[in-house]
Amino acid sequence: MTYLRSILLTAGVLLAGIALAQTTPFASFEQDSSQPIEIQAESLTLNQADGTAIFAGGVTAVQGTLKMTADMMTVTYAEETETQAAGIERLIAVGNVFFSTPTETAEGEEADYLINEGLLTLKGGVVLTQGPNALSSREMKIDLTAGTGEFIGGVRTIIVPQSTETQ
Secondary structure: HHHHHHHHHHHHHHHHOOOHHHOOHHHHHHOOOOOOOEEEEOOOEEOOOEEEEEEEEEEEEEOEEEEEEEEEEEEEEOOOOOOOOOEEEEEEEEEEEEEEEEOOOEEEEEEEEEEEOOOOEEEEEEEEEOOOOEEEEEEEEEEEEOOOOEEEEOEEOOOOOOOOOOO
């Protein structure tokens, strides 16, 4: 139980950006789905029939302070319904995937980001860093709205204790 608690606290340290004692887990990876998403790439292929756009070559997507880069990104657009506005509903990124906020980073080989639900899954050699702290696993699932996360497969963490000395 103590080990599990330590892992959960480590995840909070890695993603919060402030001291462990003052943090809310995954606080810095918050997302606001009402923010616009800007995407830049070398090429774009559109498929109006299935509502997708494939961006390739140095792809960068930014929503608020959350930034995502990859070799290729497939964007799925939602149609407007009575309960949902039209817009991007999903980003699937492949190759050298990198997420960042002003204080944390996460990297892997592929990602699936469900925008409206705030669910982010990162797979393939996942590494999270926050300052000198790091956590790695084969897969990471984060609920950006709830501030919860799960790390699966080969989990390894490095926690650098904070100094308790006053100067």
